[in-house]
Each structure stands twice: as C-alpha cells, then as structure tokens.
Amino acid sequence: MAPIGDANDKRSFQFWVEQAAPIFSCYFGHTFWTQLLPKIGFVQPAVKHLLIATSNVVEYAALDGVPLDHNAAYQSHYTKAIQATCSSPQVENVLMACLLFACCEFMKGSAAGGLHHIRSGINIIEEWYSSLSNPEVAVSQTARLIVPAVAPIFMSYLDKSPTYGMGDVTVKKSTRIAIIAPNPELPHIAPFPHILGAHHALDGTAHHIARLMDWRRAEHTPSPQQKIQHLLDTWRMNFDQYVQSLTPAKKERYAVAVPLLHVYHTMFSIMFRASSSKSEAIYDQFLKEFMCIVCTYTDFAVLWTGNFPPKFSSGDPGSLDYHMGLIPPLFFTATKCRHPATRMAALNQLGSLRVEENNWTSCTAYMIARKIIQIENKMAIISDRVAHKDERDLIRPVEASITDKRKTQATLSYAVFPYGDDTEPLLHETVDLLDCTSLLSSSKVQWVRICMPLSHLMQGHQLMFPSH
Numbered sequence: 001m002a003p004i005g006d007a008n009d010k011r012s013f014q015f016w017v018e019q020a021a022p023i024f025s026c027y028f029g030h031t032f033w034t035q036l037l038p039k040i041g042f043v044q045p046a047v048k049h050l051l052i053a054t055s056n057v058v059e060y061a062a063l064d065g066v067p068l069d070h071n072a073a074y075q076s077h078y079t080k081a082i083q084a085t086c087s088s089p090q091v092e093n094v095l096m097a098c099l100l101f102a103c104c105e106f107m108k109g110s111a112a113g114g115l116h117h118i119r120s121g122i123n124i125i126e127e128w129y130s131s132l133s134n135p136e137v138a139v140s141q142t143a144r145l146i147v148p149a150v151a152p153i154f155m156s157y158l159d160k161s162p163t164y165g166m167g168d169v170t171v172k173k174s175t176r177i178a179i180i181a182p183n184p185e186l187p188h189i190a191p192f193p194h195i196l197g198a199h200h201a202l203d204g205t206a207h208h209i210a211r212l213m214d215w216r217r218a219e220h221t222p223s224p225q226q227k228i229q230h231l232l233d234t235w236r237m238n239f240d241q242y243v244q245s246l247t248p249a250k251k252e253r254y255a256v257a258v259p260l261l262h263v264y265h266t267m268f269s270i271m272f273r274a275s276s277s278k279s280e281a282i283y284d285q286f287l288k289e290f291m292c293i294v295c296t297y298t299d300f301a302v303l304w305t306g307n308f309p310p311k312f313s314s315g316d317p318g319s320l321d322y323h324m325g326l327i328p329p330l331f332f333t334a335t336k337c338r339h340p341a342t343r344m345a346a347l348n349q350l351g352s353l354r355v356e357e358n359n360w361t362s363c364t365a366y367m368i369a370r371k372i373i374q375i376e377n378k379m380a381i382i383s384d385r386v387a388h389k390d391e392r393d394l395i396r397p398v399e400a401s402i403t404d405k406r407k408t409q410a411t412l413s414y415a416v417f418p419y420g421d422d423t424e425p426l427l428h429e430t431v432d433l434l435d436c437t438s439l440l441s442s443s444k445v446q447w448v449r450i451c452m453p454l455s456h457l458m459q460g461h462q463l464m465f466p467s468h
Contacts, residue, residue: 003042008073009052013041016055022190023058023197024103026204028156030188032149037096046084046093050100053077057107078104091128092145095121099153118157125151160207186227189234192242195257198235202261203324205231206268213275225276232269239265255303263296263329270336278419280394284338291342293333297349325357327365334369335397338389347373360402363436364410368400371412371431379416392417398426408434 004013021033041048056074085097102117125146187204208223208231243251243258251258270286283290330353333346347369353362372395380393396415410431415424 004048005052009077012052012055012059012073012077013038013048015059016051019193020055020058022188023200025188026197026200027160027187027207028204029153029185031185032153034188036149040096044084044088044093044096046081046088046097047100049077049081049084050097050104053081054100054103054107057104090142091124092142092150095124095146095150095154098124099150102157115157115161118154121154122158125154159211186223187231189231189238191238195242195254195261198239198242198261199324201235201238202264202268205235206264209268209272209275213271225272228272232265232272236265256300259296259299260324260326260329263293264324266292267329267332270332279391280396280417280419281338281389281391283336284389287337287339287342290333290337290339290346293329294342294345294349297330297346301349301352326353326355327357327360327362331365331369335372343373361436364402364433367431367433367436368410368412371429372397372414375414375429395427400431402433408432 004010017034017038021037024033037047037051041051053074056071056077060071060074081097081100085094088094098117098121102114102121105111105114105117128146186208187201189201189205192198192201205228208228212223212225212228239261246254266289270283270289273286274282327350330346330350334343334350337343337346347366350362350369351366353366355362375395376393379395380390383390383393385393394417396419398413398415400410400412402410410433412429412431413426414429415426
C-alpha cells in the first residue's frame with residue numbers, strides 16, 4: 001500500500017476493495033471492479049485518485065449522507081485525477097478515468113452526467129479503434145486491456161441506460177464498436193454488509209430481468225435464465241441472513257426498507273417467471289404473490305397511521321432515499337394482476353399514496369394504471385367477456401411518456417393481442433393528469449419526495465414498463 005499515499009488514502013483505497021467495488025460488481029464486471037482496477041490504481045496516478053474519490057462518494061455521500069461539498073478528500077482527489085488524466089496520453093488511462101468519472105456521477109444521482117462520460121469514452125474507443133490497422137497496435141498491451149476488459153463495461157452501461165429512465169442511448173453505429181459486446185459477466189452477489197448493498201444487488205439483478213423481457217429489442221441478447229434464477233435465489237438467501245443478523249434497533253429502523261425489498265424481490269420473481277411466456281394471461285398464475293404485495297402495503301398503511309408522510313432523515317441508508325421507490329410494485333400489481341379485487345386494491349393503495357419519485361408521482365401512476373384497466377375493461381365488455389383472463393382482452397403496456405411532472409397529459413403506448421414484435425405499430429391513448437397537477441400544487445396535501453440515486457424501472461422522462 002506504500003504507493004497509495006497517507007493513512008487516510010490507504011483507508012479509502014481499502015474501502016474501495018472491501019465495500020465500493022462489490023457495489024459496482026452487483027451490476028456487471030465483477031473481475032474488472034474488484035481486481036483489475038485496484039491493480040492499475042497502484043501504478044497509474046489518475047486511476048488511483050479516482051478510485052479514492054469514488055470510494056469517498058460511496059462511503060460518505062451514499063452510506064453516511066454527508067454532502068460532498070464538505071468532503072475535502074473527495075474534492076482533493078477528484079481535482080488530482082483531472083490533472084493526472086490531462087497529463088497522461090495513454091488511451092487506457094483516459095478511458096478508465098471516463099468510467100470512474102461516470103461512476104461518481106451515478107453515485108451522486110446524476111444519470112445524465114454519468115452517461116455523458118460513458119458516451120465520451122465510447123467516442124474515444126472509436127477513435128482509438130481506427131488505429132488498429134497497425135499490426136503492432138492491434139497486439140499491444142493497450143489493445144489486450146481495452147477490447148476484452150474496459151470497452152465491454154462502457155457498452156454494458158449503454159445497454160443499462162433504459163433502466164436509468166433515460167431511454168435507449170444511441171451511439172454512432174460503426175463496424176468497429178460492433179465487435180465489442182456488452183460484458184457477459186453477470187452480477188456478483190456476496191453477503192451484504194449493509195442494507196444499501198442488498199439494494200444494489202437486487203437492483204443489478206433487476207436490470208437483467210428487464211432486458212430478458214424486452215421483447216421489442218430484437219438485437220439484444222438476454223442473460224441465461226438459469227443464471228438469473230441463481231441471482232434471485234442467492235439474493236434471497238443472503239438477504240434473509242442479513243435480516244436475521246440485525247439488532248432490534250436496526251429492525252425498527254428498517255421497518256419499511258426490509259419488507260419493501262422483499263416486495264421488490266417478489267415483483268422481480270414474477271417478472272422473471274412471466275418472461276418465458278408470450279401470454280399476458282400468464283399473470284393469472286401469480287395471484288398469491290400479488291396478494292402478498294397488497295398485504296405488505298396494507299401493513300405500511302397501519303405503520304404510517306397518524307404519521308404519514310413518514311419522517312426519515314435524508315442521509316439514513318434505511319430511509320426512503322435509498323428505497324427503490326414505493327410506486328412500482330403497486331403499479332405493477334394494478335396493471336398485471338388478473339384478479340379484479342386484488343388489482344383494484346393495489347390501484348386504491350396507489351391512489352392513497354402521496355409520494356413523488358423522480359419524474360412521476362403516485363397520482364400520475366394511479367391515472368396511468370386506471371387508464372390501462374379501463375382499456376381492458378372496455379375491450380372485455382365489447383366482446384362480452386368480463387373475466388380479465390382472455391388473452392384477446394388484455395393489453396401489453398410499453399411506455400408512458402411524461403415530459404414534465406407539471407404537464408397535464410401523458411401518452412400511453414401499448415400493444416394488443418397477438419402483440420407482434422418491434423416491427424408492429426403500437427396503439428396510443430392520452431391520459432388526463434390535470435387532477436394530479438392540481439393535487440401536487442395544493443398546500444393542503446403533504447407529499448414525500450423520494451430521490452433514488454441509481455437505476456430503477458419505470459421512472460424518469462419515460463416510464464419504462466416491464467415489456468410483459
């Protein structure tokens with residue numbers, strides 16, 4: 001550890017190895033984050049400074065809730081990283097700097113800023129690749145590092161961009177970048193040292209489930225189903241062990257966080273099992289799971305009686321700031337459950353929430369879910385069928401576009417049976433959000449604003465539906 005710096009720098013570097021790197025490896029590239037980057041950090045100043053800066057972001061901003069403006073170590077190493085990157089002509093150093101700059105932005109909650117660095121790195125890879133016509137460059141140590149190790153991480157982040165709520169991020173098409181596929185290394189789930197680790201591990205698995213269900217993106221190769229099932233099973237086992245290890249005080253502190261993560265695991269398990277079917281009616285098989293989701297939110301309502309919105313400190317990793325959001329599980333149940341009573345219970349619970357999560361609110365989600373139910377009811381009535389189980393009466397929502405939460409309308413895009421593929425045109429409906437705009441601006445109604453720092457389904461400028 002001698003080349004790393006003083007005692008504080010060594011501690012931050014060790015924190016990267018033990019705590020920060022495992023968080024990033026919850027998504028992809030376990031070997032890259034946990035082994036390759038620390039080794040390079042020993043010999044490349046830019047990478048070393050960025051590892052320490054990113055380590056500080058994870059420890060203080062994410063875990064402890066300390067503003068980075070008050071973190072001198074982060075400011076110092078971030079500045080040194082910029083200086084070292086500018087003075088280093090090696091393309092691999094610049095690429096890894098782009099990647100770690102992006103990681104700092106992602107951990108601070110700026111998906112747009114992080115993806116800007118990712119796109120910059122892709123452009124650098126394009127320019128560098130054009131030099132591979134030189135045989136000596138093609139077999140150089142740089143090429144052996146970039147092609148199999150560094151470039152796939154960039155491509156994986158682009159592939160992940162829809163689950164940041166950013167939509168598909170397009171890059172310049174070329175034959176050069178086409179040879180570099182997204183990193184096939186799936187998330188690595190280790191025992192959780194804190195609840196934030198459990199959150200990230202489940203979030204990373206969710207990304208692969210979402211892509212498995214992305215039926216309108218033919219060029220995407222989903223991850224093997226047996227490996228995703230293994231991730232879900234491993235997460236549940238490790239999370240159960242983590243919960244058992246909690247002290248009574250922490251169990252009380254995480255009275256919402258723990259059951260909510262269980263709810264998300266249930267939702268993702270449903271999505272995963274449904275992904276193998278082309279039928280919307282398959283969700284009729286998951287009534288027990290949907291009822292568990294509704295029951296959990298009923299328990300939340302009891303917990304919050306007389307104290308809603310709940311009071312949480314902004315920096316507490318057990319607070320709502322570090323949840324994956326209260327809206328999606330209820331929205332998913334209201335739009336996918338085929339049991340009318342359970343479906344309506346989820347819709348009513350969604351309507352009673354008063355939360356604002358990024359670019360949508362529980363009210364906008366309620367209005368969109370209600371529109372979906374209305375469309376299916378209308379199709380069933382016209383066909384003289386009311387059981388909500390006939391495939392011909394079900395729709396497959398794809399996305400709802402809301403350009404701004406203050407807008408009074410949303411556009412719902414959906415497919416109808418037999419659903420087709422990405423070449424089939426979608427149908428569109430307008431959703432009236434005027435009541436939500438009035439409710440949000442009312443001084444008589446309290447709202448909880450939840451800021452989620454990482455990738456989440458169904459959020460952002462486009463509300464990304466699970467495609468089934």
